[in-house]
Amino acid sequence: MIIAIDGPAAAGKGTLAKRIAAALGLPYLDTGILYRATAKRVLEAGADPADTKAALAAAQSLGKADLARTDLRDAATSRAASQVASIPEVRQALLDFQRHFGNSHGAVLDGRDIGTIIFPHADVKLFVTASVEARAERRYKECLARGEPVALVEVIADVQARDEADRTRAAAPLMKAPDAELIDTTHMNADEAFAYALARIRALTTHAAG
């Protein structure tokens, strides 16, 4: 079973996808990590995240240790991740890994293009979103919890900029697959979003099986 969970930055996809994977006994892949780890390698090499050659070399050299890093969520890496993610060669280089991961034992994958490009025939596709304000406030609280000094207005601007970049890029832009189920979590907490999504997945898969 492949469950594709797409949506904009800070919509709560990661938390949701992880819980769904655990509930269904499926492996989980946060595909954003691939772009973040690529970006981190580029930045650490002192290269430009918009440079195709440097970004491709970084994507091709990713190993397990890169994906296990815990320092990939800061603002500079997030911005650079959005830049490397707009390069078609980088996306192509990361495609096989994602398909292989899913095809091995089934999986829950979250990202931007899982239901549109990576697994267009996924068993279930969810498009998880929330208002810009709600998403920025969640990201703001995460930053504070990590001890990062940020201003809410900056986080809002950052979320808006990443939305715009992810939606308008030519290569695999963020969009809802026509057959994806829309889940708006603006007025849901994490537990409510999880309960709702799991119920929808059960309904959709029972329906498909029957």
Ligand code: DC
């Ligand atoms: O989900 P995230 O915030 O960790 O993603 C980091 C960046 O990577 C984000 O700007 C969009 C990009 N991304 C992508 O283009 N495709 C994916 N499947 C996952 C992430």
